[in-house]
Amino acid sequence: MSTAGRGVVCxxxxxxxxADWVRRGVVPCHVxxxxxxxxxxxxxxxxxxxxxxxxxxxxxxxxxxAPRLGPAIGLFxxxxxxxxxxRAAGRAPTRWALRDSDGRVVGGPDLPRLTPEDxxxxxxxxxxxxxxxxxxxxxxxxxxxxxxxxxLVEVTAVLGLxxxxxxDGTDTHLGPVIAPHARSVAGFDSVVKDVHQ
Numbered sequence: 001m002s003t004a005g006r007g008v009v010c011x012x013x014x015x016x017x018x019a020d021w022v023r024r025g026v027v028p029c030h031v032x033x034x035x036x037x038x039x040x041x042x043x044x045x046x047x048x049x050x051x052x053x054x055x056x057x058x059x060x061x062x063x064x065x066a067p068r069l070g071p072a073i074g075l076f077x078x079x080x081x082x083x084x085x086x087r088a089a090g091r092a093p094t095r096w097a098l099r100d101s102d103g104r105v106v107g108g109p110d111l112p113r114l115t116p117e118d119x120x121x122x123x124x125x126x127x128x129x130x131x132x133x134x135x136x137x138x139x140x141x142x143x144x145x146x147x148x149x150x151x152l153v154e155v156t157a158v159l160g161l162x163x164x165x166x167x168d169g170t171d172t173h174l175g176p177v178i179a180p181h182a183r184s185v186a187g188f189d190s191v192v193k194d195v196h197q
Contacts, residue, residue: 006149007057007076008163009040012089013069022178025063026188027056030174034162041166043177048185053192067091071122073159075152075167082148084155086114086122095119099151103144116141123159132159 011018015033018040022029026049032039042056053059057076065072065087072094074085082099095114097105107113116138123132136158143151149168156164165171 006152006167006169007042007060007074007083008166009060009063009065009072009074010037010161010163011040011065011069011072012036013038017069019178021066021069023181024184025059026053026180026185027060027063028177028179029060030176031178032162032166032174036160037162039161039163039166041174043174048180049192050189053188061085065094073119073122073161075155075161075163077148077152077167082152084114084119084152086119088118088122092122095122097141099148103146103151105141119159 011021013021015031015038018031018033018038022031022040027047028043030041030043032041040060042060045056046054047056047059049059057078061074061076061083067090070087070089070092072085072087074083076083076085080101084097084099085094087094093112095118096108096111097114097119098108099105116134120132120134120137123137140151140155140158143154146154153164153168155161156167166174
Protein backbone atom coordinates (compact mmCIF):
# COMPACT_ATOMS: atom_id res chain seq x y z
CA MET A 1 0.00 0.00 0.00
CA SER A 2 1.23 3.46 -0.87
CA THR A 3 2.79 5.55 1.86
CA ALA A 4 1.11 8.54 0.20
CA GLY A 5 -2.35 7.20 0.92
CA ARG A 6 -4.65 4.49 2.15
CA GLY A 7 -8.20 3.61 1.41
CA VAL A 8 -11.02 1.12 1.77
CA VAL A 9 -14.56 0.65 0.53
CA CYS A 10 -17.07 -0.94 2.91
CA UNK A 11 -19.88 -2.70 1.05
CA UNK A 12 -23.06 -4.00 2.65
CA UNK A 13 -22.68 -7.21 0.67
CA UNK A 14 -21.21 -10.67 0.98
CA UNK A 15 -17.52 -11.21 0.35
CA UNK A 16 -18.40 -13.21 -2.77
CA UNK A 17 -20.37 -10.28 -4.19
CA UNK A 18 -17.59 -7.85 -3.25
CA ALA A 19 -14.99 -10.09 -4.93
CA ASP A 20 -17.12 -10.21 -8.08
CA TRP A 21 -17.26 -6.39 -8.03
CA VAL A 22 -13.45 -6.29 -7.80
CA ARG A 23 -13.10 -8.69 -10.74
CA ARG A 24 -15.33 -6.42 -12.85
CA GLY A 25 -13.12 -3.41 -12.14
CA VAL A 26 -9.50 -2.45 -12.76
CA VAL A 27 -8.00 -2.36 -9.23
CA PRO A 28 -6.47 -5.52 -7.69
CA CYS A 29 -7.86 -5.75 -4.16
CA HIS A 30 -8.19 -7.81 -1.03
CA VAL A 31 -11.70 -8.51 0.27
CA UNK A 32 -12.25 -8.96 4.00
CA UNK A 33 -15.59 -10.32 5.17
CA UNK A 34 -17.10 -9.19 8.45
CA UNK A 35 -20.48 -9.77 10.01
CA UNK A 36 -22.16 -6.71 8.51
CA UNK A 37 -19.80 -5.41 5.83
CA UNK A 38 -17.24 -6.59 3.31
CA UNK A 39 -14.13 -4.41 3.21
CA UNK A 40 -12.39 -3.89 -0.13
CA UNK A 41 -8.74 -2.86 0.19
CA UNK A 42 -6.54 -1.97 -2.80
CA UNK A 43 -3.66 -4.43 -3.03
CA UNK A 44 -1.36 -2.19 -5.06
CA UNK A 45 -0.80 1.51 -5.63
CA UNK A 46 -1.38 1.10 -9.38
CA UNK A 47 -4.53 -0.08 -11.06
CA UNK A 48 -4.46 -2.42 -14.06
CA UNK A 49 -5.64 0.42 -16.32
CA UNK A 50 -3.49 2.64 -18.49
CA UNK A 51 -2.51 6.16 -17.42
CA UNK A 52 -4.02 8.50 -16.39
CA UNK A 53 -6.35 5.94 -14.74
CA UNK A 54 -3.55 3.98 -13.12
CA UNK A 55 -3.79 5.37 -9.57
CA UNK A 56 -5.56 2.64 -7.59
CA UNK A 57 -6.93 4.89 -4.82
CA UNK A 58 -8.39 7.47 -7.18
CA UNK A 59 -10.02 4.83 -9.38
CA UNK A 60 -11.41 2.90 -6.40
CA UNK A 61 -12.77 6.05 -4.74
CA UNK A 62 -14.63 7.07 -7.88
CA UNK A 63 -15.84 3.64 -8.98
CA UNK A 64 -19.58 3.12 -9.45
CA UNK A 65 -21.20 0.83 -6.91
CA ALA A 66 -24.22 -1.14 -8.06
CA PRO A 67 -27.41 -0.74 -5.99
CA ARG A 68 -27.30 -4.41 -4.93
CA LEU A 69 -23.97 -3.78 -3.14
CA GLY A 70 -25.16 -0.77 -1.16
CA PRO A 71 -25.14 0.93 1.07
CA ALA A 72 -21.43 1.60 0.67
CA ILE A 73 -18.96 3.84 2.50
CA GLY A 74 -15.50 4.70 1.20
CA LEU A 75 -12.67 6.12 3.32
CA PHE A 76 -9.52 7.40 1.64
CA UNK A 77 -6.41 9.39 2.53
CA UNK A 78 -4.60 11.04 -0.33
CA UNK A 79 -1.50 13.20 0.16
CA UNK A 80 -3.21 16.25 1.62
CA UNK A 81 -6.88 15.37 1.86
CA UNK A 82 -9.12 12.77 3.45
CA UNK A 83 -12.13 11.66 1.44
CA UNK A 84 -15.32 10.11 2.75
CA UNK A 85 -17.87 8.76 0.27
CA UNK A 86 -21.28 7.29 0.94
CA ARG A 87 -23.83 5.68 -1.30
CA ALA A 88 -27.18 4.84 0.25
CA ALA A 89 -29.09 1.71 -0.70
CA GLY A 90 -31.01 1.81 -3.96
CA ARG A 91 -30.29 4.24 -6.76
CA ALA A 92 -28.96 7.09 -4.66
CA PRO A 93 -25.88 8.93 -5.96
CA THR A 94 -22.50 8.62 -4.28
CA ARG A 95 -21.98 11.65 -2.05
CA TRP A 96 -18.58 13.10 -1.16
CA ALA A 97 -17.00 14.87 1.83
CA LEU A 98 -13.44 16.15 1.49
CA ARG A 99 -11.41 17.06 4.55
CA ASP A 100 -8.83 19.75 3.82
CA SER A 101 -5.41 20.32 5.37
CA ASP A 102 -6.97 22.46 8.12
CA GLY A 103 -9.32 19.64 9.13
CA ARG A 104 -12.41 21.32 7.68
CA VAL A 105 -14.90 19.06 5.92
CA VAL A 106 -15.93 20.63 2.62
CA GLY A 107 -17.62 19.61 -0.59
CA GLY A 108 -15.79 18.96 -3.83
CA PRO A 109 -16.39 20.81 -7.08
CA ASP A 110 -19.06 19.12 -9.20
CA LEU A 111 -19.50 16.32 -6.62
CA PRO A 112 -22.73 15.62 -4.70
CA ARG A 113 -21.97 16.81 -1.17
CA LEU A 114 -22.08 14.41 1.77
CA THR A 115 -23.58 15.84 4.95
CA PRO A 116 -23.67 14.16 8.37
CA GLU A 117 -27.37 13.56 7.80
CA ASP A 118 -26.67 11.82 4.47
CA UNK A 119 -24.05 9.63 6.13
CA UNK A 120 -26.42 8.79 8.98
CA UNK A 121 -29.16 7.75 6.52
CA UNK A 122 -26.65 5.65 4.57
CA UNK A 123 -25.56 3.84 7.70
CA UNK A 124 -29.15 3.28 8.82
CA UNK A 125 -29.83 1.51 5.52
CA UNK A 126 -27.02 -0.99 6.00
CA UNK A 127 -26.71 -4.25 7.82
CA UNK A 128 -25.05 -2.64 10.81
CA UNK A 129 -25.87 -4.02 14.23
CA UNK A 130 -26.28 -0.63 15.89
CA UNK A 131 -27.79 2.70 15.00
CA UNK A 132 -25.39 5.56 15.63
CA UNK A 133 -26.91 8.74 17.11
CA UNK A 134 -26.90 11.57 14.56
CA UNK A 135 -25.14 13.79 17.13
CA UNK A 136 -22.06 11.54 17.01
CA UNK A 137 -21.99 11.68 13.21
CA UNK A 138 -22.26 15.48 13.24
CA UNK A 139 -19.38 15.68 15.72
CA UNK A 140 -17.10 13.98 13.18
CA UNK A 141 -17.36 17.09 10.99
CA UNK A 142 -16.08 19.19 13.92
CA UNK A 143 -12.96 17.10 14.71
CA UNK A 144 -10.28 19.45 13.37
CA UNK A 145 -7.82 18.23 16.03
CA UNK A 146 -7.04 14.93 14.27
CA UNK A 147 -4.67 14.15 11.42
CA UNK A 148 -6.37 12.68 8.34
CA UNK A 149 -5.43 9.05 9.14
CA UNK A 150 -6.65 9.47 12.72
CA UNK A 151 -9.87 11.10 11.54
CA LEU A 152 -10.67 8.25 9.16
CA VAL A 153 -10.06 5.70 11.94
CA GLU A 154 -12.33 7.77 14.21
CA VAL A 155 -15.02 7.70 11.51
CA THR A 156 -14.86 3.89 11.44
CA ALA A 157 -15.05 3.74 15.24
CA VAL A 158 -18.08 6.04 15.46
CA LEU A 159 -19.89 4.33 12.57
CA GLY A 160 -19.02 0.81 13.71
CA LEU A 161 -17.25 -0.04 10.46
CA UNK A 162 -14.72 -2.89 10.50
CA UNK A 163 -12.01 -1.01 8.59
CA UNK A 164 -10.14 0.90 11.29
CA UNK A 165 -7.32 -1.62 11.68
CA UNK A 166 -6.73 -1.65 7.93
CA UNK A 167 -6.64 2.14 7.79
CA ASP A 168 -4.25 2.49 10.73
CA GLY A 169 -1.96 -0.21 9.33
CA THR A 170 -2.29 -2.71 12.20
CA ASP A 171 -4.25 -5.29 10.16
CA THR A 172 -1.75 -6.59 7.63
CA HIS A 173 -3.22 -10.09 7.14
CA LEU A 174 -5.42 -9.20 4.22
CA GLY A 175 -5.58 -12.53 2.39
CA PRO A 176 -5.21 -13.24 -1.30
CA VAL A 177 -5.21 -10.62 -4.01
CA ILE A 178 -8.27 -10.65 -6.24
CA ALA A 179 -7.28 -9.56 -9.73
CA PRO A 180 -9.60 -7.84 -12.19
CA HIS A 181 -10.69 -9.89 -15.20
CA ALA A 182 -8.63 -9.09 -18.31
CA ARG A 183 -11.82 -8.35 -20.24
CA SER A 184 -12.87 -5.80 -17.61
CA VAL A 185 -9.55 -4.00 -17.91
CA ALA A 186 -9.68 -4.10 -21.72
CA GLY A 187 -13.25 -2.80 -21.69
CA PHE A 188 -12.35 0.04 -19.33
CA ASP A 189 -9.32 1.04 -21.41
CA SER A 190 -11.45 0.97 -24.56
CA VAL A 191 -14.13 3.19 -23.05
CA VAL A 192 -11.72 5.81 -21.69
CA LYS A 193 -9.73 5.77 -24.96
CA ASP A 194 -12.93 6.60 -26.84
CA VAL A 195 -13.70 9.41 -24.39
CA HIS A 196 -10.29 11.02 -24.94
CA GLN A 197 -10.49 10.93 -28.74
